[in-house]
Amino acid sequence: MTGREPALSPAADPGARRSWSEAFASLLRKVAGNAVVLAHLPAQRRVAYAPRARIEALRDARIAAAVRHAARSVPHYRDTFRRLGIDPRSIATARDLGRLPLLDKDELLADLDRFVSETRSGRASIPFVSSGSSGKSARVHHDRRSLLANIAYGERERSVMVKLLGRELRYREASVGYPHGTIRKVRSFYQKATSIVRPSRLDLSVLAPFAETVERLNAFRPDVIVVFGNYLAALSRAVARSELKLVPPKVFVYGAEGLRREVRREIEATFGVPVISYYSAVETFKLGFLCEAREGFHVHEDLCHVRIVREDGSDASTGERGEVVISNLVNRGTVLLNYRLGDVASFADGACSCGRTFRLLDEVDGRVEDMLEIPDGRIVHPRAIWGVIKPHAEVLQYQLVEEEPHAYVLRLVTRAEDYPSVAPVVAHELEELLGSGARVRTERREKLAADRSGKVRLVVALAAADAR
Ligand SMILES: [Zn+2]
Numbered sequence: 001m002t003g004r005e006p007a008l009s010p011a012a013d014p015g016a017r018r019s020w021s022e023a024f025a026s027l028l029r030k031v032a033g034n035a036v037v038l039a040h041l042p043a044q045r046r047v048a049y050a051p052r053a054r055i056e057a058l059r060d061a062r063i064a065a066a067v068r069h070a071a072r073s074v075p076h077y078r079d080t081f082r083r084l085g086i087d088p089r090s091i092a093t094a095r096d097l098g099r100l101p102l103l104d105k106d107e108l109l110a111d112l113d114r115f116v117s118e119t120r121s122g123r124a125s126i127p128f129v130s131s132g133s134s135g136k137s138a139r140v141h142h143d144r145r146s147l148l149a150n151i152a153y154g155e156r157e158r159s160v161m162v163k164l165l166g167r168e169l170r171y172r173e174a175s176v177g178y179p180h181g182t183i184r185k186v187r188s189f190y191q192k193a194t195s196i197v198r199p200s201r202l203d204l205s206v207l208a209p210f211a212e213t214v215e216r217l218n219a220f221r222p223d224v225i226v227v228f229g230n231y232l233a234a235l236s237r238a239v240a241r242s243e244l245k246l247v248p249p250k251v252f253v254y255g256a257e258g259l260r261r262e263v264r265r266e267i268e269a270t271f272g273v274p275v276i277s278y279y280s281a282v283e284t285f286k287l288g289f290l291c292e293a294r295e296g297f298h299v300h301e302d303l304c305h306v307r308i309v310r311e312d313g314s315d316a317s318t319g320e321r322g323e324v325v326i327s328n329l330v331n332r333g334t335v336l337l338n339y340r341l342g343d344v345a346s347f348a349d350g351a352c353s354c355g356r357t358f359r360l361l362d363e364v365d366g367r368v369e370d371m372l373e374i375p376d377g378r379i380v381h382p383r384a385i386w387g388v389i390k391p392h393a394e395v396l397q398y399q400l401v402e403e404e405p406h407a408y409v410l411r412l413v414t415r416a417e418d419y420p421s422v423a424p425v426v427a428h429e430l431e432e433l434l435g436s437g438a439r440v441r442t443e444r445r446e447k448l449a450a451d452r453s454g455k456v457r458l459v460v461a462l463a464a465a466d467a468r
Contacts (some may be wrong), residue, residue, distance in 0.1 A: 117333060
């Protein structure tokens with residue numbers, strides 16, 4: 001889970017003194033942007049409640065269109081169809097997608113550009129970098145039209161918020177996030193491309209000490225607080241231990257990483273308010289969401305087709321846990337069909353009591369990530385570590401392990417020739433982030449060991465290791 005990152009506010013508008021023609025061009029751009037959003041707006045709240053036959057028809061129409069687009073303009077798929085002798089017109093339903101091979105992240109990383117459409121909108125699409133939950137990050141392009149439509153699709157999640165807040169009006173939202181997160185980039189695109197009204201908001205940094213963040217939240221009194229899952233869990237534990245006093249909002253929204261149901265319940269009990277979540281990833285912005293009933297994640301079936309597969313690639317049955325495989329049905333930038341996302345989940349049986357007819361995923365096994373507790377009282381989220389690594393493309397994979405209080409080993413997977421130049425730089429930057437006498441030594445590794453769940457833990461904290 002990576003998409004809905006809380007983020008900091010964008011910089012002040014540098015175009016305050018633009019010429020008249022620039023201002024007019026910007027206005028035209030916004031009018032065009034608004035038009036795309038508005039065209040997609042009607043029916044967005046209703047679609048989640050539509051009869052199954054209608055949802056499936058919508059989904060299959062989008063599958064057929066995405067496959068045609070891929071076969072026509074995406075080099076990887078053009079070759080795949082030719083090599084396998086598959087007529088793209090024969091892949092027209094969810095069931096047919098099973099005939100296409102599964103795609104894993106290494107395959108995508110090996111040739112990112114060959115997954116980007118060669119159409120004009122594909123070439124003009126905007127790159128986003130995934131958070132690299134496996135320690136490897138991928139660049140995924142989203143075309144402008146699908147980015148705009150995504151605002152309208154957001155109505156499905158907003159309807160949950162409206163139900164929980166009991167009103168439609170503008171609300172106050174605070175988010176605790178990371179300055180270079182995906183959502184900040186998405187929001188800055190929206191601000192340039194549309195003039196859609198947004199809630200009044202306060203953006204805080206995940207890097208600030210807890211006490212300072214809580215003080216600012218209490219002064220702002222938000223209706224909604226948006227945070228990383230593990231950050232919310234840590235905050236809730238601190239409040240439960242009476243170390244901090246946070247005036248609860250009306251709703252918490254977490255993203256970026258999964259929380260187990262018991263942890264969600266614990267947080268709800270601590271604060272006495274509902275906790276909901278948006279499930280998304282850089283590879284597919286709208287994947288699923290927890291509704292007001294919070295019985296599971298509704299899948300945006302017509303935007304992202306989800307399969308749950310066993311280790312051998314066959315489809316798991318309902319209730320059986322397996323790997324989440326997605327096909328993004330709306331993005332015409334980087335096209336991903338049958339892509340192994342790396343999360344683990346299962347489809348739930350039966351319908352949700354909320355009345356929505358979108359299928360439900362049971363618990364999504366997000367990455368359980370360790371937070372580092374720094375002697376100066378800060379809690380460092382793994383995303384902050386990633387923020388340091390992200391600009392260094394030579395780092396193919398990494399893992400930071402706390403060996404003793406405030407002393408760390410950074411394991412790096414790099415090409416042998418890159419290691420001597422990149423390792424000291426990254427180590428130094430991490431020491432600056434961790435502050436107050438942190439020591440970071442580095443090791444070059446050929447590969448990193450996965451834990452029992454098959455995932456590489458990016459940050460291994462001493463306290464958490466003891467607890468395990
Ligand atoms: Zn529901």
